[in-house]
Amino acid sequence: xxxxxxxxxxxxxxxxxxxxxxxxxxxxxxxxxxxxxxxxxxxxxxxxxxxxxxxxxxxxxxxxxxxxxxxxxxxxxxxxxxxxxxxxxxxxxxxxxxxxxxxxxxxxxxxxxxxxxxxxxxxxxxxxxxxxxxxxxxxxxxxxxxxxxxxxxxxxxxxxxxxxxxxxxxxxxxxxxxxxxxxxxxxxxxxxxxxxxxxxxxxxxxxxxxxxxxxxxxxxxxxxxxxxxxxxxxxxxxxxxxxxxxxxxxxxxxxxxxxxxxxxxxxxxxxxxxxxxxxxxxxxxxxxxxxxxxxxxxxxxxxxxxxxxxxxxxxxxxxxxxxxxxxxxxxxxxxxxxx
Amino acid sequence: xxxxxxxxxxxxxxxxxxxxxxxxxxxxxxxxxxxxxxxxxxxxxxxxxxxxxxxxxxxxxxxxxxxxxxxxxxxxxxxxxxxxxxxxxxxxxxxxxxxxxxxxxxxxxxxxxxxxxxxxxxxxxxxxxxxxxxxxxxxxxxxxxxxxxxxxxxxxxxxxxxxxxxxxxxxxxxxxxxxxxxxxxxxxxxxxxxxxxxxxxxxxxxxxxxxxxxxxxxxxxxxxxxxxxxxxxxxxxxxxxxxxxxxxxxxxxxxxxxxxxxxxxxxxxxxxxxxxxxxxxxxxxxxxxxxxxxxxxxxxxxxxxxxxxxxxxxxxxxxxxxxxxxxxxxxxxxxxxxxxxxxxxxx
Numbered sequence: 001x002x003x004x005x006x007x008x009x010x011x012x013x014x015x016x017x018x019x020x021x022x023x024x025x026x027x028x029x030x031x032x033x034x035x036x037x038x039x040x041x042x043x044x045x046x047x048x049x050x051x052x053x054x055x056x057x058x059x060x061x062x063x064x065x066x067x068x069x070x071x072x073x074x075x076x077x078x079x080x081x082x083x084x085x086x087x088x089x090x091x092x093x094x095x096x097x098x099x100x101x102x103x104x105x106x107x108x109x110x111x112x113x114x115x116x117x118x119x120x121x122x123x124x125x126x127x128x129x130x131x132x133x134x135x136x137x138x139x140x141x142x143x144x145x146x147x148x149x150x151x152x153x154x155x156x157x158x159x160x161x162x163x164x165x166x167x168x169x170x171x172x173x174x175x176x177x178x179x180x181x182x183x184x185x186x187x188x189x190x191x192x193x194x195x196x197x198x199x200x201x202x203x204x205x206x207x208x209x210x211x212x213x214x215x216x217x218x219x220x221x222x223x224x225x226x227x228x229x230x231x232x233x234x235x236x237x238x239x240x241x242x243x244x245x246x247x248x249x250x251x252x253x254x255x256x257x258x259x260x261x262x263x264x265x266x267x268x269x270x271x272x273x274x275x276x277x278x279x280x281x282x283x284x285x286x287x288x289x290x291x292x293x294x295x296x297x298x299x300x301x302x303x304x305x306x307x308x309x310x311x312x313x314x315x316x317x318x319x320x321x322x323x324x325x326x327x328x329x330x331x332x333x334x335x336x337x338x339x
Numbered sequence: 340x341x342x343x344x345x346x347x348x349x350x351x352x353x354x355x356x357x358x359x360x361x362x363x364x365x366x367x368x369x370x371x372x373x374x375x376x377x378x379x380x381x382x383x384x385x386x387x388x389x390x391x392x393x394x395x396x397x398x399x400x401x402x403x404x405x406x407x408x409x410x411x412x413x414x415x416x417x418x419x420x421x422x423x424x425x426x427x428x429x430x431x432x433x434x435x436x437x438x439x440x441x442x443x444x445x446x447x448x449x450x451x452x453x454x455x456x457x458x459x460x461x462x463x464x465x466x467x468x469x470x471x472x473x474x475x476x477x478x479x480x481x482x483x484x485x486x487x488x489x490x491x492x493x494x495x496x497x498x499x500x501x502x503x504x505x506x507x508x509x510x511x512x513x514x515x516x517x518x519x520x521x522x523x524x525x526x527x528x529x530x531x532x533x534x535x536x537x538x539x540x541x542x543x544x545x546x547x548x549x550x551x552x553x554x555x556x557x558x559x560x561x562x563x564x565x566x567x568x569x570x571x572x573x574x575x576x577x578x579x580x581x582x583x584x585x586x587x588x589x590x591x592x593x594x595x596x597x598x599x600x601x602x603x604x605x606x607x608x609x610x611x612x613x614x615x616x617x618x619x620x621x622x623x624x625x626x627x628x629x630x631x632x633x634x635x636x637x638x639x640x641x642x643x644x645x646x647x648x649x650x651x652x653x654x655x656x657x658x659x660x661x662x663x664x665x666x667x668x669x670x671x672x673x674x675x676x677x678x679x680x681x682x683x684x685x686x
Contacts, residue, residue: 112602112604113603113605115603125603127583127604203575204381204385205385206385207385211384212384212573212576212578212580213581215579217579218569219574232648234647313564
């Protein structure tokens with residue numbers, strides 16, 4: 001296992017908010033005819049967030065550059081509230097920001113399909129780990145509205161449905177990319193899942209990454225999973241790896257976590273990841289983002305009461321673990337921007 | 340049969356296939372049924388089997404017919420007595436009724452030949468997923484020493500010696516037989532094998548005339564957290580195209596996907612098969628070790644065979660006799676008699 005992947009992280013405060021009512025962007029959509037987020041995004045973009053001097057983000061600085069920034073970034077659209085396979089780009093210009101997603105545990109890479117040693121000599125082998133990210137926003141000052149950005153492919157075109165599926169088994173899915181206006185930002189936020197309008201669709205009527213092949217589908221009226229994890233744990237006394245410096249033991253790690261929603265209400269959690277993000281006006285930016293498995297497992301094994309959820313089919317251990325994670329997200333630091 | 344009439348034909352014109360996605364329609368040929376029905380089984384991803392063909396091997400009648408001839412021709416084996424159809428037999432939904440297949444000189448394979456029906460929608464092929472296209476899959480059994488044991492170059496030489504084959508290749512691909520066009524032709528025939536008129540398909544389209552209460556209860560059980568079938572066999576396709584260790588693997592056995600990926604976590608993982616026509620495609624599992632669907636239910640309800648590599652979602656459960664009957668009835672609703680008897684797919 002390669003050591004030292006996690007170099008130094010910004011001392012970020014990661015704020016995760018579980019909906020309902022977690023995101024002004026998401027939740028304002030219905031009341032504003034679906035255009036509120038995009039309209040505000042355009043307004044915000046023109047208002048700032050664009051800089052060429054590399055200075056720290058500030059309200060005044062952003063505003064000073066607002067007019068130029070709006071023109072430079074070629075904003076042309078608003079975020080579509082409907083489930084559209086080929087969404088209209090929010091902007092035609094911008095800087096390609098690549099955010100390689102690296103699962104980590106106890107500060108080390110969490111290697112898919114391999115034994116990851118635990119502190120007590122046990123080990124965990126991740127067998128399936130995937131999640132959706134959508135509705136990405138760039139954050140500015142506390143008194144400024146965030147800026148909507150497109151989730152894009154390596155070529156810079158919007159990903160289908162504006163959704164990125166991270167699949168630990170598929171290296172090609174390992175990087176989240178957005179097309180963003182240059183400037184200084186204080187972090188980003190995104191939905192750890194998919195929007196309700198997509199969640200309400202049947203997979204056979206959709207294309208990738210929302211087909212059954214995604215392995216993110218549920219039966220019944222649950223829509224899609226937002227996050228799926230399965231792994232094989234080996235306790236220390238049954239031959240697990242030894243000499244590791246991991247922080248967990250096998251009994252602290254759930255065998256499966258299935259976090260999802262249903263088709264009736266918006267349940268997708270929104271995650272905020274704070275940390276300086278300087279997006280240049282030319283070229284591109286690559287900035288690693290860790291996916292902290294310790295936090296996922298911590299949330300999934302919390303003792304938060306989910307008795308109102310764990311009814312019938314949803315009482316399966318993996319579903320309960322997923323709901324606990326969803327509800328605990330505001331207290332967790334699952335995503336961390338690498339320095 | 341009625342199913343035949345419903346599985347009507349779409350006449351190909353100049354190699355183009357009309358996009359008919361409801362799975363039940365098609366235009367009538369004025370002379371003979373086309374081999375190709377441009378269709379999508381219920382609940383499958385968007386796009387017909389023709390849509391799923393790669394741009395350099397568009398699905399045409401000429402190509403599928405050539406592939407069909409090759410599929411049934413033992414000349415593609417070293418001993419000229421084994422064909423693709425030896426192990427993929429139509430009456431068994433193009434699967435092999437033997438636990439493991441027998442190749443040239445009586446050589447035994449190590450895996451059960453799976454059904455290749457609806458392969459047009461496949462993401463990967465073989466139990467271990469080592470081929471990413473039907474075209475990449477098609478040549479491997481020909482060259483496999485325990486299957487047909489013939490170099491593709493030799494296979495090409497054999498068909499190139501037959502003027503009728505040369506003419507067919509010319510018609511289909513505008514060229515003399517080659518390794519590439521031979522594999523493309525075989526892939527085209529496999530891509531034409533569509534099963535989409537089972538009672539389950541009709542149920543998904545809203546016709547429950549052959550999907551009574553027993554099957555409906557079985558479906559609910561299939562979709563429940565009790566049986567947990569849906570995790571790997573989602574509604575519609577009945578396969579998520581993933582790789583899972585379903586509890587069949589035991590230490591020392593075929594490690595499956597691990598042989599491709601090298602990952603320890605992939606030990607005992609095999610590709611999730613679609614379940615269309617599962618009733619007739621026994622025996623089951625990658626090694627053909629389970630003879631009946633009852634055996635399959637027994638293994639799953641026991642939580643697999645006890646190997647620690649078994650997927651964590653494979654957990655023991657208990658079914659009443661009624662529940663078992665319901666589940667079996669549901670599984671049998673996947674049978675598409677039209678496919679099993681369709682003369683267009685026969686030699």
